[in-house]
Amino acid sequence: MKLRGFVYNFLFDDVVTKNKKEDKNACEKCKLNGRRMVWGEGDLDAEVVIVGRNPGREENEVGRPFVGPAGRLLREVLGYVNGKYYITNVVKCYTDNDEEPDHLMVKCCSGYLEEELSKLSNRKIIIALGDMASKWFVGTQNESFSITKERGLIKKTKYGEVMTTFHPSYVRRSLNQKDKMGVVPLEYFVRDIKNAFDFAYQGRKRDDIKITIVKDESDVFLMERILGEYNGLVGFDFETTSLDVFGDARVLSVALSAGNKEAFVVPLSCMDGTVKEKVVSVLGSLYRSKKLVMYNSSFDMKVACKCFGWDPCIVDDGLLLVYLKMGEISGLSLKRLAVDCLGKIDYSVDWKEIGEDNVGELLEYNAKDAVYAVEVMDYFKSRIDDGMRNVYEKVLKPANRLLVEISVNGLKVDKEYLLSIEKEVSAELEKMKREFGFADVNLNSPKQVLAKLKSRGLSIDSTRQKELEKYRNKYKVVDDLLNYREMQTVYSRYIVPYIRDHEKSDGLVHPEFSLVNTATGRTACTNPNVQNIPVRMGDYLRRMFISRWEDGLMLKCDYSQQELRVAAMISGDENMIKMFKNGNDIHYMAALMMGLVKEGEEDKEKWEKARRIAKALNFGVIYGRGAESIAGEFKISVEEGEHIRKKYFNMFPGLWEWIERQKRFLDENGYVRSMFGRVRWLKEVWSHDLREREEAYRKAVNTPIQADASDIALLGMCRVVEEIKKRELRTKIVNFEHDAGLFDVYPGELDEVISIIKREAVKVEVPSPVYVPLEVEVSYGKSWGDCK
Structure with missing residues (x-):
């Protein structure tokens, strides 16, 4: 690449002279004191100021900023834009081995940079290159700050408007590193520089969007008429004071868009009386009747x-x-995608930075949320294949509505029960400490715990869980310590927070469910997580969840051996399919066919051991269990473990062939696909690291099985809930756990709900060439933990 030359017009000699006198003491405190100081250069009346980290080796030798390899790349890019600019660095001196300047170096040089900026009074925008310069301007030392997330966005700071982007040194190192959108950092870097100069000379680009602020009844009628007659997709977005929907969140405004040219914004927080009643009625009608588009619709719904x-x-x-x-x-927020995919830099200032009081900017931002939600949806819809489109339309859209409904319905928590077990567990923890002789030890202090373990004859280097697990069942003191930790976790993460934090003003817990937070395609749950209650004390904890109605019941609907049925569908293994069609217990049948036990065997203990091994294999092969893992669990030799594993695949040859096909497909394509059409990229299969490749193969097998099992269960619950509503029953679905649903059953509706579940949950249409019957098991009780 031939690099363009650069002629600079001005050096800040007066700034240098002044600051050397005034900040002599600052320099003397710095480890770089005495080194050559490389000052900024460019036009004094520049509209664009570009700030990097500190000079490199070549900059130090020449005495000019950005003349090394990274600087030449920057100047090459600047050669393609028109406008005056000034370039400088936060720290003025070269650091050995190009190390990042420390906090003191930055502090000592801050006065120089601020003086430079004070002279550049004509600046319209500052471009901060890289992590350190960006943090200096936006005023954060937060380790979670990420250039990848923040680049290209314009922030309002005390120094004016600042755009952060990659440092050109990073761009040079990453010329061939494409992100998941297939874009290399250089393309983003060039785009950001161009957008910054456009901003400096043109101001914020204003899309040709007609925005109507709904203030009175005439505006309401206009919105009702135009959106009522509009047959396209309607963008929809709320602005609220908080993300805590069931807590302190208030609605500030709502925006609806008709295409990308017209939007209506309703400032609900500024309205009252009959106008507000009318507009809410119209909004409700439009919400129910139009084809809506949202971004993160779970929140808005x-x-x-x-x-x-x-x-x-x-x-x-x-x-x-x-x-x-x-x-x-x-x-990948809507703002991020609007900047990168749509080029909307005018949209990059967050309303939280605008402030609730600046209503005009807030409402404009809200309108663009609605408009760009539609544009981003169109952008990505045109870039997915038919398989992804199938899972989007047939699974994710109905499942999204289901999970929102579950969150809204909420779970009732038995506070009296929680308070009673809080006392029990607290007392038990103190008792445990006394009984295993740790009453005088601070168990949160690794040093004290290690010393105590050493006094008991165990010298180890760490008290981390992984290290202690090596000694489980070998040292009683370790077993006691691990048991204590497990109970302490239950106490601090579940019992106390449910008493103190999670219940909302309506007396219910409203967990947040998500379809987009796991790589496998399973659902996720937070605030609080009611999907992954610890196995230890599981039912004990689940008894806190009860019906909201007096004499109501909790009912659990659990898909039986769901992942194994999916494995049979997806692999087409004839023996496995036959077992499910005949209604056999697949674990007992597997134990028989592998010769782990003989038919007619009367020794019940031998049967149970054989079934446990078969069950471990049935589920274990899905998760990539090898001979060593099997041998370790069942206290047999590795050779015996490998022998059992081979016998298992001899019994299910179709499953083995499918696993090998998955691995070959992954080798060739770098991704796997579920029956419904989900795709998971596993490019680590091409890694030079054997462990990474083996892990990729494991994921290639379990990902489609887990994803399809979860999708089947979600669609089954959708059918059940739809039928419950058709019959106008009051029973509510209140939780979803990967392959199980939990219902709060209204008194007198139990038999009808069970009938609906047994019939509807198994009618899911699965895109499999072979039929494997689905089966659900229903249990109920006064609490979730009592569902047996």
């Missing part, structure tokens, strides 16, 4: 349910499409 009583509905959601295409959503 929960706001609609909680604040206005509107039921969840099936909507288009760009976030679901982003997840399908990219495999993750980390850092």
